[in-house]
Amino acid sequence: AQSVTQPDIHITVSEGASLELRCNYSYGATPYLFWYVQSPGQGLQLLLKYFSGDTLVQGIKGFEAEFKRSQSSFNLRKPSVHWSDAAEYFCAVGADSLNDMRFGAGTRLTVKP
Amino acid sequence: DSGVTQTPKHLITATGQRVTLRCSPRSGDLSVYWYQQSLDQGLQFLIQYYNGEERAKGNILERFSAQQFPDLHSELNLSSLELGDSALYFCASSVTLRGTGELFFGEGSRLTVL
Numbered sequence: 001a002q003s004v005t006q007p008d009i010h011i012t013v014s015e016g017a018s019l020e021l022r023c024n025y026s027y028g029a030t031p032y033l034f035w036y037v038q039s040p041g042q043g044l045q046l047l048l049k050y051f052s053g054d055t056l057v058q059g060i061k062g063f064e065a066e067f068k069r070s071q072s073s074f075n076l077r078k079p080s081v082h083w084s085d086a087a088e089y090f091c092a093v094g095a096d097s098l099n100d101m102r103f104g105a106g107t108r109l110t111v112k113p
Numbered sequence: 114d115s116g117v118t119q120t121p122k123h124l125i126t127a128t129g130q131r132v133t134l135r136c137s138p139r140s141g142d143l144s145v146y147w148y149q150q151s152l153d154q155g156l157q158f159l160i161q162y163y164n165g166e167e168r169a170k171g172n173i174l175e176r177f178s179a180q181q182f183p184d185l186h187s188e189l190n191l192s193s194l195e196l197g198d199s200a201l202y203f204c205a206s207s208v209t210l211r212g213t214g215e216l217f218f219g220e221g222s223r224l225t226v227l
Contacts, residue, residue, distance in 0.1 A: 106156070
């Protein structure tokens with residue numbers, strides 16, 4: 001069965017520092033991979049997605065993610081974090097064979113001034 | 114604004130009661146998904162409807178049911194409520210049937226069971 005693991009429950013970084021949030025997935029075929037962000041009191045918003053092609057995908061708000069098939073990973077990165085990036089980040093996987101989308105447990109990002 | 118509307122935003126009720134949560138999807142989206150978000154369980158998929166028909170079921174309790182109406186809005190009915198049902202319930206919509214397209218989420222309905 002497809003599944004998503006986000007190993008880090010909570011990460012704290014200083015404003016201006018770089019960020020990497022980890023995501024590992026389990027699925028036999030090529031998955032559809034997504035990163036969503038949830039700000040406090042809000043619904044989830046799509047940051048970026050990967051279906052095929054270039055393994056480095058660019059998203060909104062300066063985020064990017066790299067698909068590494070050999071490592072079953074889809075890590076999210078940002079070169080310089082802003083205080084407004086403090087939120088919860090969810091990795092998700094979908095598939096042609098399934099209707100639903102599976103979400104990881106989420107990583108809460110705290111940004112220190 | 115995602116275009117997905119959920120009502121009510123907050124709901125407080127007692128154990129044993131029944132509530133109905135409502136979702137209006139984005140214009141043109143045929144798929145509606147319901148998710149439950151709680152601190153200990155994370156974001157759990159409950160059920161999906163596509164153009165009025167149930168198409169996928171996740172970890173939805175038998176006390177819960179849902180439907181999608183001809184105008185594509187959806188309702189999630191929660192009955193015989195227990196304390197553990199307190200959570201944030203999200204509705205999301207999508208153009209596609211499969212979980213391969215972007216999901217657009219509402220702001221959620223926060224249910225508190227006392």
